[in-house]
Amino acid sequence: MSTPVTAQMVNELRGRTGAGLLDCKKALVESNGNAEEAIIILRKKGAASAAKKADRTTKEGLIESYIHVGGKVGVLIEVNCETDFVARNDGFKAFVRDLCLQIAATSPLYVSRDQVPEPEIAKEREIAAAQVQGKPPAAAQKIVDGKLEKYFSTVCLVDQSFVKVPEKSVKDILTEAIARTGENIQIRRFVRFQLGS
């Protein structure tokens, strides 16, 4: 016997996820009316469809900035999407603003790990390897990999924990934005200026 899915439940779920009406209804039916489970179902779907969208051309988007009070830290970012319609959407704007705040707060150096220069990665790997000398090779390798992951999650924007919701990564937030807008979204570039450094 399944819980009936009411219009109110669907609307609440839409409000919480921004997903489409039909998707919300399906997810609630699948989760037997459990909103939390329905959100997980929607997020998995979102991630799957985000991956599918990753090849689509992004020529529109927004350039946004953030200056921290006092003018000692500033961020400039370009985020691309597929259409100007989405670029002018409030949710997209809020997403771009959140990225600015994130960068101001956490000083990432790259958008993603494929931008980290190979010598930098080699150096980090060497430092980590030096720290695990004497451990059994299998364990050592695991620790080195872990330390590298930690390094990426410090210097790469998308691998960072999202400041506003630390349980999520910036990549999660990006995936959600892609699911919400139905468009491929690319964080193209950013700079962060800190006074005198």
Add this chain to the structure above:
Amino acid sequence: MSTPVTAQMVNELRGRTGAGLLDCKKALVESNGNAEEAIIILRKKGAASAAKKADRTTKEGLIESYIHVGGKVGVLIEVNCETDFVARNDGFKAFVRDLCLQIAATSPLYVSRDQVPEPEIAKEREIAAAQVQGKPPAAAQKIVDGKLEKYFSTVCLVDQSFVKVPEKSVKDILTEAIARTGENIQIRRFVRFQLGS
């Protein structure tokens, strides 16, 4: 017989130039009460004292941004001065904002000509030289130099004509800001993002 310099004249000149009380009075005495001439005297003084200040350390300042309506063009800039007192001054803030607008409008690539990479200059010189083949060497050299100046005044922010007051260069505006604040001021760096380019 010299025109008497009244307090009102001094105050008006201060309002127009931002220069100190004594400097304004002296300039008015020297110009025999002619405000326009007094401004020229003050500007010359300003330029002289700006040159003297060029070695002083600038560790304070402002980071400022400008996003053009629609979010397709954005600028981030760092301008340094000597004290936080000047950094928080409205005149300094207005100067920094003007630079942002200038950069958004004119897309310079460098702050000043010492930042242009040597191969770039060599390339420009070569192109210019090719265009004057057959002319007498002395004339050719003059034309090449002129073309290089034109190039610098396109790609270097301080060599550009100031958009808001085209008779002045950005360097003039910088010199005036130095005279007005009494501090060394450095345009340290900027970036300009244009959507998709």
